[in-house]
Each structure stands twice: as structure tokens, then as C-alpha cells.
Amino acid sequence: MNSFGQKLKFSTFGESHGTALGCILDGVPAGLKIDEEYIQSELDRRKPGKSEFETARKEADKVEILSGVFEGLSTGTPIAMVIYNTNQKSKDYSNIKDVFRPGHADFTYFHKYGIRDYRGGGRSSARETAARVAAGAIAKLMLNSLNISVHSGISAVGEVASESYDYESAKNSIIYSLDPHAESAQKEIILKAKNEHDSVGGVARVLIKGAPVGLGQPLYYKLDGVLADAMMGINAVKAVEIGDGVLSASALGSQNNDEIRSDGFESNHAGGILGGISNGEDIVMNVYFKPTPSIFKEQHTINTRNEELDFALKGRHDPCVAIRGTVVCESMAALVIADMLLLNMGSNMDGLQRYYK
């Protein structure tokens, strides 16, 4: 239950303040050039402590490959990657040892397992997503070799939405904003929340370009279903939409259908997916992140003895978890697409016979 994917499968391990975290990525085809610098650069995009818009916890997030690569190439065997935790201030957490922080998984983990690694949320911490980014980087290397690319950026912070989607600009924005015109207002909202010991929600937008027609295994491993699982499973995500998403529910069929021409679809309300299968158009998603539950205002809560108390959190936290979350969305999307590419092989006898002739 700590694994994701069918043919390209990754399994992660590790807690926020344990020895290390990491993953095993299984199913990478042999012969892929494994560019370690690229993997590290992807981790650097996600790593904390890069600016005032993020948590002050500094982690090098240095990734080491333990297996599966020989002379620079994947060998078809599992690629294990490990990231040692370095900047753990476990003492920060001694005051929450018996307290359930509102909006956190403390309460549910404690009741499910009867035991809880309270240091930084343990396994439920978003710190685990570093492992997803490491795995996602290798998925991207696979995709790149087939001219498929995955992009992302912030399309809203609080109530300030991006009105244009410039993925190149997002790459250079410290908050990965898709809209240079909205960026400063978005930054302002984050800092305001931070200064008020509060946090704010946001929306990540993901774009996949170049995916061929045919990805997705209906009816219960559909491309949109699996993407929804992948995105909803990221810490703090509360909604996912494909293409027009929520808006399509108030549209008419004549507005929402994408008409077809011999050179492709005339519009892309569908977000690149029909019947759970990619249609060759851009795949587009929006991923809605709630505000970081870790705030420094006093809140009502209880402890493990069911005693009520008023509690104000201390520590270091992201004021807007959506920012670094964009990189995680991108990684998960890349892993899903790479898995679907492998699964799609053998969908018809033509492909099978060509492969084995």
C-alpha cells in the first residue's frame, strides 16, 4: 500500500524525521541513460528552504542511487534511491507528542495504528514527496526519450487566479506562478498569511504534451482515474479536475464536446482524455491544495487522553503548500504517463506480433 503503478511501480519509505527516505522504482526499461544531475535538479526544485515563501527547514535532499544502474544506464532491475535526512529538529516536536494538530493526520494515524511517530508528522509529512520527485525524474527521462514532456505551475494562490498559463515563466518564478501579471499579488497573499501566522491554499496546473493517443487502460485503470488518484494522494490535495472539470458540469453538450477535424480536435474541453484514454491532445489538470494545516494561531484541539486544550503550533512550515506541491504533481503525472505507456504495449495483436517477429 506504499506502492504506486502497475508496470512502472514505485514504492517509497521514510518519515519526516527518521534516518532516511527514498524509493524503489521498478520496471524502468533497460538501457535508459540515467542522468543523476537531472534527478538532483528535480529534487532541488522541490526542496525546502529556498525562499521566504517556503518553510525555513533546510534540507540538501541529496539523492544517492543504490542499485539498478550500471555504467550510466538502467539495467531493467529496480532502481533504489535514498535521501538521508540531515536537518531534523525533532525537539521541535516534543510539545506535540500527545496532541492532535487540527487539520493534520495525527488523529487518524494514532487511531489506525495505535502508535504514532509524532516527529514532524512522521510518514504523513509531505517530506515523503521527495521520493516521488526522485522517481518522477526518471520517469521524465523515459518520457523525454519519446518526446513527451510534463509541465506545471501555480494557477492560483488563495483567491488570486492566474489568467494566463505560461509554463516557461513558471519555471523561473520563485513561486512557480504561471502568470507573470498575477505573481506579485500571489506572493503578497502568501506573505500576508505567513505574517499573520496563518497559511493559504492554492492551485497547481499540470500540462502533459506529446502523449500519444491510446494511453489508459479502461475501465478500472483509466488515465483520468489514475491521475485523479495520483493527484488526490498528494498531501493537502482536496480536488482534482481534468480539462474543464468543474465547469463542464454546468455546460451544455454542444458547448462541451470537442468537435473533430482531420488535423485534430477543434477544442480541448476534455483535457486530452476521452473514455479514460488519451486522445493525443494536451492533457490538462488542475489540482487544488488546501492551506497548510500547520499554523501558529491558537486552535482548539485534544490530546491522546481526549483532554481538550488550546494549542498554538511552533516550528517551520510552508505558508502555501501548493507551491512546492506543483513539482510533486508534475512528478506523479510523469510516473502515471510512463506506466501507461508500458501498459499500453500489447493492446492489440498487431503490436504484439510486430514486437515478437
Added chain:
Amino acid sequence: MNSFGQKLKFSTFGESHGTALGCILDGVPAGLKIDEEYIQSELDRRKPGKSEFETARKEADKVEILSGVFEGLSTGTPIAMVIYNTNQKSKDYSNIKDVFRPGHADFTYFHKYGIRDYRGGGRSSARETAARVAAGAIAKLMLNSLNISVHSGISAVGEVASESYDYESAKNSIIYSLDPHAESAQKEIILKAKNEHDSVGGVARVLIKGAPVGLGQPLYYKLDGVLADAMMGINAVKAVEIGDGVLSASALGSQNNDEIRSDGFESNHAGGILGGISNGEDIVMNVYFKPTPSIFKEQHTINTRNEELDFALKGRHDPCVAIRGTVVCESMAALVIADMLLLNMGSNMDGLQRYYK
């Protein structure tokens, strides 16, 4: 890839206009009273042709149990159920044999598989969801025995949203509307779309009551992630939100966190799920359906030879697929919760030792 669930797993088969459709439901604990009338009553809620708000295709949707039940009780072996198709007018579809209907899966199935059962969309037809409802009915029987219940209704049709959520009222509404005050306006929109040879989108809302704390297997079989997959995988769904969902992305942490008291949570912005695990509160979701792609207006499209044409569909279709979709959402939700109940057993040594002592 036509199976869903881990410990309670169902696998479906069947096409819109094939001989039969059905499912195998595997993992039902032995000793559950299988109430066949109840299963049929659930299918009756979903079956087409009940009113002017639905497709005119009439199907008895009579379910037969082929295995797994002995003397009225489940035996722990797979329960196979079959529904024979009776009212197939395959001729209706001869004119779309080579045409890709806009908004449909025709295009993607054809390119993925190289062959397409064009009669009524074949496998991609929402007709398959009858099998989900049959399986879901048995899941509900399991849940009922543990005092867990699943409810649903329409919270919006087009732009007319329900302002209250009365699940009892929805049960008696022909369009499953959650808000008696909005119902007639919602009906009007549907009929207007229908009369204009068009269709309209809608939103289903799902409520799960009585689920214990602890359901969900983090980090990659989270309750919210799996629900998102289950809902997004339903035909025509384009967005899923848990709890406040989209709205939480524009909220502050201090607004969005659910504070805790000794007798429970003070609010339920989270929709009953924290860290991918149920927290004992009501589980709440909204599921956004696009308008039925099958409309009778002329649209641009192409055929399998990539020739452009203007095409107006004929046949019998739901003007608002969300209506009957609510029942499917409910069924899928029940299946997910039942699966999670089984998976959660053995989460800690206490439970394991109690079970085997």
C-alpha cells in the same frame, strides 16, 4: 485492468449491445445474507427509461446470481452476477459505424485497439455501470451490517445548484435532487436541453455515514485517492472533490482546519478524511459530470478514414447523465469503503492478536 479493489475486488465484463454484462465480486466475507431483492432494487434505481429525464431505452436490468451464494448466504467464494441485454437496437448504430462521435470514446478506442464495437459505444457505454451497481449493492449489505450507510443525490444541474442537501428527499425525487426547492428548476433545465437536442451537465454529491476512524491505506491507497479514482472512472466525470474541495484552495488555514473537541470535530471542511484516512466524521464528496456527449445537433467530426463530415446523432440518450450517475457514485463509494474495511484489519498487532487468539 477491468477490476477494481484490493481485498474486495470486482471485475466487470460486457458491452452496451453485446449478449450480457455483469461482474464477479470477489472477497465478500462468508456468511453475509445476500438479499437478492435488494440488489434488484438498486439496479432499478439506475435502470434507464423510468422517466422523461432519462434515455428512452428500456432495459429490465434483471440480475441473476450465478455463484458464491448458498442457502441465501455468501460462501466466501466469488459472486458472479449477469444481466442479459434485452432492448438492443443495434441498427440505431449502423450510421456511426465509421464515425467518431464528438465527446465520445470512439476515437480513442479505435486508435488504441484498432477495432471498435461501435454499437452503443460498446464497452465505453455507461451501460456497464449496471454491473457496478450490482456489486455495490452487495457492498452496501456488508456496510449495513456494520451500521455504515451511503447516500447520494443531485446537488446541481447545469447552473442550478441545490442549496440544501436532503438525502431522504433525493430518494423520492425522480431526478434524485437533494433540494426540493431547486428540483423543478433543475427538471426544467434538463427538459430544455432535451428539447433543444442538447444535453446538460450536473453534480452528484455523496455522503457516507458511520464509517469508523482508520479507513484508508496510506500512502498510495489512501481513502481519498481511491475514492477519486473510483469517481473519476465513472463515465462522464471530469472533477472530484472531497469535503470543501475546490473552495479549500482559496481558504486560509485558520478557516479550513477543523478544530477538535473531546466529542469530535467542530466542523468538517475535510470531508471526513485526514492524511488519506477516515476520521470518523461524515465522508462527503462532490462528483462533476460533463453533459452527455450524445446530442442530436449537427457537429463537425471525422470518420475512420479521416474524412471530415457534419454529423447529427440519432438514438436514445440521457439528457443529463449525472442523474442516473448518482446511483453509480453511491455504489462505487460503497465498494471502496467495504474494501477499506477489509484492508484495515491487521493494521496493528493488537487487532491481529485479538483475531487469532
Added chain:
Amino acid sequence: MNSFGQKLKFSTFGESHGTALGCILDGVPAGLKIDEEYIQSELDRRKPGKSEFETARKEADKVEILSGVFEGLSTGTPIAMVIYNTNQKSKDYSNIKDVFRPGHADFTYFHKYGIRDYRGGGRSSARETAARVAAGAIAKLMLNSLNISVHSGISAVGEVASESYDYESAKNSIIYSLDPHAESAQKEIILKAKNEHDSVGGVARVLIKGAPVGLGQPLYYKLDGVLADAMMGINAVKAVEIGDGVLSASALGSQNNDEIRSDGFESNHAGGILGGISNGEDIVMNVYFKPTPSIFKEQHTINTRNEELDFALKGRHDPCVAIRGTVVCESMAALVIADMLLLNMGSNMDGLQRYYK
């Protein structure tokens, strides 16, 4: 847990004396010609009542395809097949309702599930293997299109071993004997056991010809491991060996290694598998069946109230379950190889890039 396979997956349902049994075969590539007569002919090879060497129960074992085939070709969607039970004499079993037959699964099913369909063993009956043969027939059609073939026969009945392996001769032998010289002695043993109200064990041998190098997904979906699971899971099987099997454990390395020449291996002690991956040679297995536990001699046993009794079974049973078991071995082997062919696609980047270019 009633499913087998990863990419080509089948799920079976049905009990010995229920309404019907059958399966869903998922993952068949689209465009495969589905020869229904061939499928039926495979079922006919397994069906009971063909001779005095088999149970007297007569079943037509007529298979119907419910889905997944359109105009004679597979569509890539699940192929459901159903076989209705016709010759059920459930009354035969009323006397065993509360009795645990020695050597049978009665005892274990009752204790695991708390309820037992006692009619003919219910789910634990070898009757379920008809569904495997139906699925296996389609797998064979896939294999045939790639020039891979699966063969089987009886290599021993009781202590009479076949000394040569003539698979063509086995096809024409009423007991599927691989050795025309041993056949009459083997028949004699079966009839002797039968006449003495007893039963006798036997060994099936399976040969797979034409499998390409590279099948098998190490380290935990190895070709030999999965074949071992597939064979051991057949009713009454108690041992499985690959290639020289048991004998290799008493050999020296210099005897057991297969030396290699530019045109292939000089011997085949390995049975065509090295490191869990096919090496291009013939794949060879022996599958050991215990004697049918259903005998008509009086035996000590207990009933569900833990009362001791002496019990002599009545009814209709195979005196040597290995005979018809050979067909099941063959079917399971075909399903495993077909699954491995699909899984092997995408093992390296070359194959991936060729597929998607």
C-alpha cells in the same frame, strides 16, 4: 484472490453444483481471431464422462461467450465465458453435508469460512478447472499466432512411468499417455484402483515449444516461480519440477550445467529456464497429482460437531485425477506464457522506442 495473471488476467467463478461456472479473461490483445469451436474442443478434452477411466458424471461443458468479441475478433475488452451446470445430482451429497471427507478441502473451507457448499465440494471441486481450460484455449490462440505451442500428457500412473514422451501419441490416447508402450499397463492400474473402490496418483508432463528468450519477470514474477504456482494451484497437485527437477538436486554441477554452442544449448537439464527467464529451449515441467481423495472405501473421519465416524463415500469420481488434469496443466501453462509475453514488452528502451515511433 480468484484471479491469476498480471497483464493477461483471468478471474473464475462457480461451484461444482451451482448454477454456472465461468471466467473473465482480461487483457487479450484486440484483433485476435476467436475460434469458438477450438475453445469448445479444448473443453471437450477436459470434460468428464468420456471413458471408464473418468468419472461417470456427464457434463456437456458447453461454453458461451458473453462479451469481448465482436465480429469474430477480440476487442481488447474482457472476454466473459460461462458454462452452465447441467448434470448436478446434488442429492448425492446430502450424506456428506456434515462430514469432512478425508483428503478433501471440506475441513479447511468449513473452518476458514464457517459455511460450506458441500455439494460436490462446491468451489474446491476440480470442476472449476473447466473455466481455466476455456481461458487457456484463448491463450493458446494467442500463442499459436506467434508459433508457440503447448503440449502435455501423462508421464506416469501410479508406479508405471512413461519411458518416452510422444506428445502426438498422447493426443490420441484416451488416458493421454505419452508412452504407447506403457499405456495399457497404466490403464490397468487405473481400473484396478477403480474396481477396488480406490484411486491412484499420476504425473503430467508439460512441454512448451517456441517460447522466445526473455520471458519471465525476475525476481518475484519469475517464469519458473509463476509456473510452479500455476501448477501447484491445480486441484490435487503436490509437487512441481522444472527440467531435471528433483534429479538435479543429486547431480554435480558439471553434469547439470547445459553447455552452450553458437547454435544453442547442448542439453536441457534446466528445462528451458535460467534465472527465472526462458532461454529459448523447450520449457519442460512435471506435475505430480495425488490420488483422487474421493474413494469408496470406509475411512475414519469426523463431522462438523467433531464426532468420529466411519465413512464410505458414494457418488461419481475420477479414479485418477491426473488424466484430465493434464489438460488443465496445459491450459495454465498457456496462460502463464501469454501473460509473460505481454509483460516482457517494454523490458528495454529499444523495444519501447520501436513500439512508439
Added chain:
Amino acid sequence: MNSFGQKLKFSTFGESHGTALGCILDGVPAGLKIDEEYIQSELDRRKPGKSEFETARKEADKVEILSGVFEGLSTGTPIAMVIYNTNQKSKDYSNIKDVFRPGHADFTYFHKYGIRDYRGGGRSSARETAARVAAGAIAKLMLNSLNISVHSGISAVGEVASESYDYESAKNSIIYSLDPHAESAQKEIILKAKNEHDSVGGVARVLIKGAPVGLGQPLYYKLDGVLADAMMGINAVKAVEIGDGVLSASALGSQNNDEIRSDGFESNHAGGILGGISNGEDIVMNVYFKPTPSIFKEQHTINTRNEELDFALKGRHDPCVAIRGTVVCESMAALVIADMLLLNMGSNMDGLQRYYK
């Protein structure tokens, strides 16, 4: 495909001469006391270089736990364990860079993946089994808490079979021999083979005591089927038998059936498994290992350019891989039983309702 188990699942990584090997063990119930010394002691039983009967390669096989354990207890999250390779003499292997060693996986890996980590066999090396032993040790801790124990020993080396099975004695034997009277003859055979630059096969016997009735998930995750897969998947294993195994195929039903009395079975030909489900008796298996393919005699082979050559291996190898293999069998058996214990929960409504009441 590098994972094993359903509810208790482990995934391994690592090559013989890579940086490290290890595993993630997922699904361990929270609250299990993780005795690190015990885990290390299990690894010490398997580690190489302990005597003249084993390879001279010395590895500390020091295991480190990276996650999933907090204050000495499992937390319900994945337990990652890593073992760094220390005594790699990769240069030993430069001469086999382009050569396919007879009896090895070199040939099949090269053809499947198109690339091969030739150092010590890379992923196909039995060195990977250290990870299984680490995971198995934790499974044993789980089993011990339920009074289930797993034992093993050598029941034959070459043609010298053990005539008695003394598992306590095996624990103290340097070659894990089950029969103190056969031990010296068994040792002699090993040394003779070694001195002649050859190797010899052997048989491991596994005994599981205390397993409750009801383990095994028929029909396609049967206890015997999964054990067969688990054992056959161990390096060099070519045959697996449950209970009387091969012998039962030449027996009569009246000999082979285990009659039942109110206090249990009168015999145990079945080896503790009926219908794929444990029956409460001892579970007994024999696992047949071929002789180590690594021998120092000259053999015919080819290289990657398909050129023939005569080749004599150099390096350090076990003369009888079955010896250390016994520990691996034991570990895999423990993992299977622990998985089955978890899967069996929820087999019937009684258990479900007791759990959730």
C-alpha cells in the same frame, strides 16, 4: 515485479556488486517489537564465508533499518532495510564480461534486457537473498507473537539423504544437516565436489509449526501455490513438493488420504494443506536445489558475439548452494505465512463484525 506478497509485501533491490542491496517491507502491523539483533542474527546464518563449505567471499551483511520503526516498535509504515556491499572484487569478473557462464542467468538477462551487469551475476546473484532474510526475520517476529515457528534444514546433499529430521540439530550443524548420522557423509560430498572444482545439489526441508487452520486464499492465492512460487523463485531451485509430494503421485487414495479423528489428523501426507488452505497440521515442504552452476572446470560456452569458447570460471563460490539456501527457504516461508495471516482476516462476517464492534 520485484515485489512479493499481497498484504505483507516486500520489494527488494540491489545487485551482487552494486553499492547496496536491501528491501522495503510493507504491511507490518504497528506495534510489533522490532528486535534488530534478531534480524542481524538471521542474516548471520545466511552470510557467506563462515566455513569451508561455503564461498570464501566474506560479507559482514550488516543490516540498517532506515524507516518504519519508532522507539523500538513498528509504526505500520514501510520498513526499509539496507545492506551495503563491502567485499566486492569486481575485477574477478572482468573475464566474464562478454561470456555467458553455463547454467547461469547471464544469457537470459542479456537477451531480455540488452545490457547486463556482469559483476557477480548482478541482480541474478543469490546475494539478493540477504534482503529476503532481513524481511523474513521481521515476519518471524510477527509469527512468534502468535506462537508460529518456521524451521529448516538440509535433508540431502547429492545422493546422501537425511533419514531423520532433527531441526534442533540442524541449527547447530555448520551445514544445517537435519540428520546427525548423515552429516559427515554430506560434508564429505561437498568437499569432494569442491576439491574437484565442481559443485553438488541438495535438498532443503522446511517445517512450519503452529499455523492455524484457514490460511490460504483459494483459488489463485492458495497456500501451496504461493509457497511453490516462493520456493521455486529462490536461486537454483528446480523442484518443490508439499507433504509427500512426488511420492503421492505413485500412491493409492487409501494410502494417501489423511484420516481424521476428533483430536486431529491421523497422518500428514498432505503436508498440512488441503484445498490450498492450512489444516492445522505441520506444514512440510521439500525444496530441491540444483548444484551451483559456478564451477571451475572447463566448459563449452559462447560470448556475446556468439563465438564459441572453452571457459573455466574463476572466483569464489558455494560448492553447495542448498546449504545457505535453507535459511532463505525459511525466510520466504515465514513471509508467506505472515501474509496469509493478514489476508485471512475478514474471511467471514463473524470475524469482521467482531473486529469492528
